[in-house]
Amino acid sequence: MAFMNWDEEVTFDVSWLDEEHRALVDLLNEIHANVQAGEKNFRLHYLLDRLISCTESHFAEEERQMLRIGYPNHENHRLQHKVLLNEIRSLQTAYREDYISLSLDALTQIKSWLTNHVANMDSDLARFAKRFSELNPATDGPADL
C-alpha cells in the first residue's frame, strides 16, 4: 500500500492544481519507499532536492493565481506555504548532516501537514478560483482556472 493516497476529496477538477498535487504525492511516496528500504544514497538526496523545488514552484504558482483572481485569504495561505517549505528544508538539512536523520516520523509529519493544507486551504482556493472563472470566462490563465 502506498504511503500517501490521493483520493476524490482532494481532487478539485482544476487540472493544473490536481496534477501538481499528484506529483508531490508521488514524490513523497518514492522518498518513503527509499527510506523504508534503508537507502541512504544519492537517489534520496536527489528526491529531497526535487521535493523542495517542486514544492517551491507549486506554491509560487498558487500564489501567482491567488493574486491574479483577487483571492481574499491570500496572505494567510502564503504564510502556511512558508511554514511547510521550512519544514521540508529542515528535513533536508538534517538528512545532509546525518544520513540517519530522515525518519519515517518526519515524513509522516510532512504528509499530514500537506494533506491538511490541501484539504482545507487549497480546497477553499479551488472553490474561489472556479467561481472566478465562471464569472470571468474570458480571463487569461490556466485553461480551467
Ligand SMILES: [Fe+2]
Ligand atoms: Fe497546493
Ligand SMILES: [Fe+2]
Ligand atoms: Fe496551497
